[in-house]
Amino acid sequence: MSTLNRIQAPEFHAVKHVDLKKSDDLALSNGMPLYMVNAGTQEVMKLEFIFSGGMRNAQLPIIATAVNDMLDEGTKSRSAIDIAEELDFYGAFIETEVTHDQASFTLWTLNKYLEPSFEIVNDIIRNAAFPDKEFSIYRNNRKQKYVVDTDKVSVLARRRFAELLFGDDHAYGKRTHLSDFDKLTTSELNAFHKQYYHAGNGCILASGNLPANLYEVLNKHFGGNDWKGDMNGDIVIAPAVSNAEREHLVKKEGAMQSALRVGRVLFNREHADFPAMQVLNCALGGYFGSRLMANIREDKGYTYGIGSGLSSMYGDGYFYISTEVGVDVTNAALKEVYFEIEKLQQDLIPDGELELVRNYMTGVFLRSTDGPFAIADRRRALIGYDLDYNYYDRYLETIQTISASSLRDLAQKYLKKEDLIELVAGDRK
Amino acid sequence: MIKYDRFKLGNGLTVIVHNDEATPLACVNILYDVGARDEDENRTGFAHLFEHLMFGGSINIPSYDEPLQRVGGENNAFTTNDITNYYLTLPAANLETAMWLESDRMLSLAFSEKSLEVQRNVVIEEFKQRYLNQPYGDVWLLIRPLTYKVHPYRWATIGKEISHIENATMEDVKAFFKKFYCPSNAIMVVSGPVKTDEVKQLAEKWFGTIPAGVKHNRALPVEPKQEEYRSETVYREVPYDGVYLNFHMCARDDAEYPAMDLISDILSRGNSARLYNALVKDQEIFSEINAFVMGDHDKGTFVVSGKVTEEFSTEHAEEAVFAELQKLCEEKVGERELQKVKNKVESSLQFAEMGILDKSMNLAFYELMGDANKINTELSEYLAVTAEDIQSVAKEVFRKTNCSVLHYKRKK
Numbered sequence: 088m089s090t091l092n093r094i095q096a097p098e099f100h101a102v103k104h105v106d107l108k109k110s111d112d113l114a115l116s117n118g119m120p121l122y123m124v125n126a127g128t129q130e131v132m133k134l135e136f137i138f139s140g141g142m143r144n145a146q147l148p149i150i151a152t153a154v155n156d157m158l159d160e161g162t163k164s165r166s167a168i169d170i171a172e173e174l175d176f177y178g179a180f181i182e183t184e185v186t187h188d189q190a191s192f193t194l195w196t197l198n199k200y201l202e203p204s205f206e207i208v209n210d211i212i213r214n215a216a217f218p219d220k221e222f223s224i225y226r227n228n229r230k231q232k233y234v235v236d237t238d239k240v241s242v243l244a245r246r247r248f249a250e251l252l253f254g255d256d257h258a259y260g261k262r263t264h265l266s267d268f269d270k271l272t273t274s275e276l277n278a279f280h281k282q283y284y285h286a287g288n289g290c291i292l293a294s295g296n297l298p299a300n301l302y303e304v305l306n307k308h309f310g311g312n313d314w315k316g317d318m319n320g321d322i323v324i325a326p327a328v329s330n331a332e333r334e335h336l337v338k339k340e341g342a343m344q345s346a347l348r349v350g351r352v353l354f355n356r357e358h359a360d361f362p363a364m365q366v367l368n369c370a371l372g373g374y375f376g377s378r379l380m381a382n383i384r385e386d387k388g389y390t391y392g393i394g395s396g397l398s399s400m401y402g403d404g405y406f407y408i409s410t411e412v413g414v415d416v417t418n419a420a421l422k423e424v425y426f427e428i429e430k431l432q433q434d435l436i437p438d439g440e441l442e443l444v445r446n447y448m449t450g451v452f453l454r455s456t457d458g459p460f461a462i463a464d465r466r467r468a469l470i471g472y473d474l475d476y477n478y479y480d481r482y483l484e485t486i487q488t489i490s491a492s493s494l495r496d497l498a499q500k501y502l503k504k505e506d507l508i509e510l511v512a513g514d515r516k
Numbered sequence: 517m518i519k520y521d522r523f524k525l526g527n528g529l530t531v532i533v534h535n536d537e538a539t540p541l542a543c544v545n546i547l548y549d550v551g552a553r554d555e556d557e558n559r560t561g562f563a564h565l566f567e568h569l570m571f572g573g574s575i576n577i578p579s580y581d582e583p584l585q586r587v588g589g590e591n592n593a594f595t596t597n598d599i600t601n602y603y604l605t606l607p608a609a610n611l612e613t614a615m616w617l618e619s620d621r622m623l624s625l626a627f628s629e630k631s632l633e634v635q636r637n638v639v640i641e642e643f644k645q646r647y648l649n650q651p652y653g654d655v656w657l658l659i660r661p662l663t664y665k666v667h668p669y670r671w672a673t674i675g676k677e678i679s680h681i682e683n684a685t686m687e688d689v690k691a692f693f694k695k696f697y698c699p700s701n702a703i704m705v706v707s708g709p710v711k712t713d714e715v716k717q718l719a720e721k722w723f724g725t726i727p728a729g730v731k732h733n734r735a736l737p738v739e740p741k742q743e744e745y746r747s748e749t750v751y752r753e754v755p756y757d758g759v760y761l762n763f764h765m766c767a768r769d770d771a772e773y774p775a776m777d778l779i780s781d782i783l784s785r786g787n788s789a790r791l792y793n794a795l796v797k798d799q800e801i802f803s804e805i806n807a808f809v810m811g812d813h814d815k816g817t818f819v820v821s822g823k824v825t826e827e828f829s830t831e832h833a834e835e836a837v838f839a840e841l842q843k844l845c846e847e848k849v850g851e852r853e854l855q856k857v858k859n860k861v862e863s864s865l866q867f868a869e870m871g872i873l874d875k876s877m878n879l880a881f882y883e884l885m886g887d888a889n890k891i892n893t894e895l896s897e898y899l900a901v902t903a904e905d906i907q908s909v910a911k912e913v914f915r916k917t918n919c920s921v922l923h924y925k926r927k928k
Contacts (some may be wrong), residue, residue: 093620098611099587106540130868159787167797171788176856178863197863215566224796227825228803234755235823303634341753343649344641375590376581389638391645396591411645443586450588453607457539458870470673 089225102449105483107456109291109476110466113302115310120285121467123301124294127459130198132295134205135463136212136467137470138339139320140283141188143258143402148266153225154279155185160221162214167221170207179204179514181211186470187259188401190283209308212284217276230268237265241411242513243337244346251335251508252405254328259400284432285316290470294463324402327352330508337512345417345513348394349409351506355399357472362485362495364397364406367494370436370444371395371427372408374451379408389416401471406501417515428507431498435491448486452479518875518891521712523720527728528700532888533715534707534878536872542708542740544609545876546618550696551598552667552675553736553814564595565684566617566692570602574621587613591649592733594749595673598813599884605873612718619722624701625693632686638683638756643674651754651905655821655924662748662877663762663817663920667739698729703883705876709770739764739815745916748921749830756803758924761820761837763831763913768813769885774898775905776809776913781848781857782906783820783840788856794840801828801836807908813885818913830923844910848903863900 110122142148159174159181173244174181177200182193192212196204236242237422246262253260283289301435354361365373372379372395379393390451393410414421436444456463469478520534546848555562570593571580589606604614647653656672664670675681704723706715742764766772783791784807795802805822820841824833868874875891882890 091725093616093623096583097616098607099613100607102607102609103586127870129870130864131863131870141523168788168793170787172856175786175788175860176852178859180863180867195867197866221797224800227800230795231756231803231823231825235651238753238755240649250765343644373586376579378584385634386639388634389641391638391642411641411649413641413644443582447585447590450590450607453540453588454590454605457541460870 096442101446102453103487104405104500105449105456106480107455107476108462110463114448115286115291115306115313117286117310117315119304120290120293121305121311122462122463123297124292124459125297126294126462128295130291130296132193132201132297133193133195133460133463134208135191135290135292135467137292137467138190138283138289139188139277139318139471140190140288141186143187143324145279146284147267147270148261148276149263149271150279150492151190152185152263153229154217154272154276154284155183155190155192157217157221157225157276158183158211158215160225161216161218162210163215163216165207165210167218173207174204177204181208198296201298202304205210205304205308212432213314215284217271217273217280217281222273222276226257226268226271229256229432230265231332233263233265233268240339240342240344240346241514243339244348244510247335247512248348248350248407248508251330251352251510252327253403257327258322258324259403282316282317283320285314287315288320289320292463292467294459296316296459321401327403331511333505333507335508335510337513339513342414342513344411345414345507345511345515346409346411347407347417347420347424348404348407348510349421349507351508353397353404353406353473353501355401355470357474358404358476359501360501361399362482363398363489363493364501365496366444366486366489367431367447367497368395368397368406369448370440370494371431376443378430379424382427383410383412383420385421387419389413389417401415412434414514415516417511417513423511425504428502428504432495432502434501435495438491441491445486449483452483452486518869518879519836520879521895522888522889523716525699525724527724527726528731529719529723530548530703530883531713531715531719532703532883533707533710533874534705534875534879535710535712536707536875537709538797539872540608541605541709541872542611542614542706542710543603543605543872543876544611544614544618545601545603545705545873545880547703547880548602548697549701549884550600551596552671552673553597553694553724554734555668555671557671559681559684559688560671560680561673562680562684562688562692563600564673564675565635565896566638566689567593567595567600568635568758569625569631569689570621572635573626575624575626577617578626581688583613583663584617589614594790597673601877601880602875603873606708611706611708611710615718617702619726622697622699624727627686627690628747629686630683630702635900636681636684640678642841642885643681644676647672647674652758652924653820655758655760656811657923658748658750659760659762659920659922662746662922663764666737667814669739669814669816670737687791694729695732696848698731699723699726699729700731705879707872707876711862713764731740737918740919742918745919749925751925751927754924755779756826757824757830757926759822759824759833759837760922761834762915762920762925763818764918765816765818767815768811772905772909773809774894775901775909778854778857778861778898778901779844779910780807780809780818781860782853783859784917785857791837791840795822795836799832799836800825830925834923838914838916841910841914844908845914849906851903854901854906859903862895863893873904
């Protein structure tokens with residue numbers, strides 16, 4: 088019997104192809120787009136409403152957030168507690184989310200309680216009433232949370248960084264200030280809700296083990312013409328006006344750690360270089376074995392974690408590096424950040440590392456198509472962009488074929504130090 | 517119903533296989549029966565530091581992460597007061613890579629000085645990031661020693677203090693590995709589009725020759741029954757006051773556990789829950805409030821924590837919480853309210869059974885508790901809980917003399 092060779096890695100099979108199930112694209116009687124992903128074995132489903140009405144659409148970003156947060160705080164016929172009691176009783180879960188571009192409302196429900204939960208959701212989305220008492224409690228508690236968050240260096244960095252990248256008044260740069268909470272009124276919430284939350288300004292994404300009569304049921308609740316306004320969420324985004332200074336500090340006395348952000352305005356998912364930049368980003372700071380992690384965490388021990396990423400919005404996008412490090416090693420960590428970027432600009436990524444990144448990213452993509460909700464999220468990522476499923480073919484193709492020299496060119500073109508804004512929240516010593 | 521096969525290797529390693537043909541991924545979850553409760557009180561934080569070292573290379577393989585990422589895999593781990601759990605997912609065709617990597621670090625680590633030095637620093641930064649440089653971050657460092665006097669739950673998994681991590685030596689690391697990281701102290705779950713025969717063959721090949729080691733005998737001091745109300749007040753640079761109530765309760769596998777878990781749902785799960793409606797919305801004493809069971813394997817605790825609004829003192833807030841808890845002791849929970857929290861438990865379970873990672877972790881967890889099949893039977897224990905059961909455990913637990921309270925006040 089031969090002894091086991093534990094040094095030699097077993098043979099492996101690189102994944103080349105990923106079967107991504109496409110959605111069935113339909114429309115309700117009132118024209119509202121409906122994307123259906125029928126997959127999975129559990130008798131459950133997820134129903135997501137996506138409206139083109141995010142923070143960029145609101146005069147104060149907090150208006151968009153408050154409308155979204157308060158949808159389930161009472162309708163014309165149900166109190167907040169009625170809504171909560173009913174949904175909890177059916178074992179349903181809801182979640183709301185607001186981004187720069189979108190507002191979404193998600194229901195997870197057991198198929199056996201689909202009809203009663205749809206009825207409540209219909210009431211919530213269409214008839215949200217923003218009652219005064221609920222509003223006043225909401226505002227006070229949000230304000231309190233805002234103040235608590237202000238003690239966190241990571242939050243200070245996040246708030247300031249968007250302003251630096253896009254400009255204080257820009258749709259993607261404006262942020263919430265403490266004084267904004269007192270400016271909020273329920274009439275603004277009602278107006279925002281009326282303008283953006285309707286069939287003409289959004290779509291529905293249904294996924295799970297979908298019942299055969301789902302279309303009819305959805306059409307009954309959400310397909311009426313009484314729920315249709317103009318498509319008005321899509322607005323033109325002005326060019327970013329990044330801050331002219333490169334280095335910035337938000338000082339926090341007594342901080343033990345500094346939160347660091349380094350980045351720049353770049354482009355969104357529609358840009359031809361986006362998939363290739365994702366490969367470059369992955370090598371730099373996009374996974375546990377990335378260069379930034381290997382150097383700054385695993386070699387120097389400066390941080391618990393460091394990462395980089397590309398953010399995509401409808402009208403623009405940005406690249407960022409983000410970490411929290413000991414105050415005493417703030418400058419040392421920044422030095423290593425630029426060192427790693429320069430290395431990508433000067434040297435080709437070695438074959439072995441590039442192969443690893445290709446396989447790793449393909450694995451991540453495979454994972455992101457596992458299960459009905461994940462499959463639906465792939466459809467979701469295309470909504471609002473001038474993209475279709477071919478995007479994923481291009482993405483996989485790029486991951487597998489992009490050359491080391493193209494990646495070096497991208498690093499030289501897009502990651503020039505003079506273009507990168509640097510922010511420290513905490514202190515630098 | 518989750519089906520699985522279970523077998524044990526000659527060296528004592530328990531292996532569970534769950535077949536799921538709906539996914540292209542395989543999952544390997546290895547649970548080691550060691551947590552912060554197994555630490556020496558002068559070397560706390562060690563189980564968690566050790567978890568970091570498990571990624572610093574093993575005896576034959578210099579890097580754990582690199583070969584896994586090369587085949588499209590991803591992994592992580594966590595440490596609690598009770599267990600240390602390692603998990604990964606990867607394209608199913610590459611399952612053997614996972615077995616190769618996991619078996620080598622069960623066989624022996626590389627014990628590199630450099631890795632120890634770096635991970636000490638990483639963990640110290642984690643300590644700062646999560647516990648010290650965060651508003652309210654040190655709450656658990658304070659309330660644990662108030663609640664426990666002898667049981668090792670009196671320290672958090674991150675450790676009592678940074679110096680314990682700074683002082684960790686290579687001898688400590690080696691001794692800890694020898695004592696806890698052996699096949700007889702581990703449970704491995706493999707799931708995905710895999711067949712039991714195939715997993716058996718791979719497990720024998722890669723894990724079968726690892727020496728069994730000696731299964732350690734856990735003999736932890738038993739926390740004496742608390743007989744007096746305890747409270748502590750601290751002042752910190754935070755914008756709002758917080759109040760934290762910690763009650764002793766049963767262990768995770770005791771018969772009363774489902775009733776206690778349902779009580780936490782009645783009090784704090786979803787927007788229809790009692791504490792939120794009474795204390796946040798009606799009385800506006802709290803801006804946020806939560807109640808939860810810690811789920812500890814030994815006799816553990818039930819926690820109520822909240823942030824108090826400007827107008828009220830933490831003392832008043834504490835009384836208001838007790839008044840709500842008192843209702844559970846005095847009046848039986850209504851039928852619909854009890855049904856509601858049961859429905860929610862049942863529904864959560866349906867959603868949790870959709871992914872192989874959740875299923876794998878739970879199988880390992882229930883196997884450690886005595887029987888993996890509890891993953892299929894535990895729901896019936898929840899559904900069998902009566903209003904009388906709820907009232908009876910509430911009376912037992914929600915007594916002042918069973919409670920430790922932390923008043924976390926802002927510096928004026």
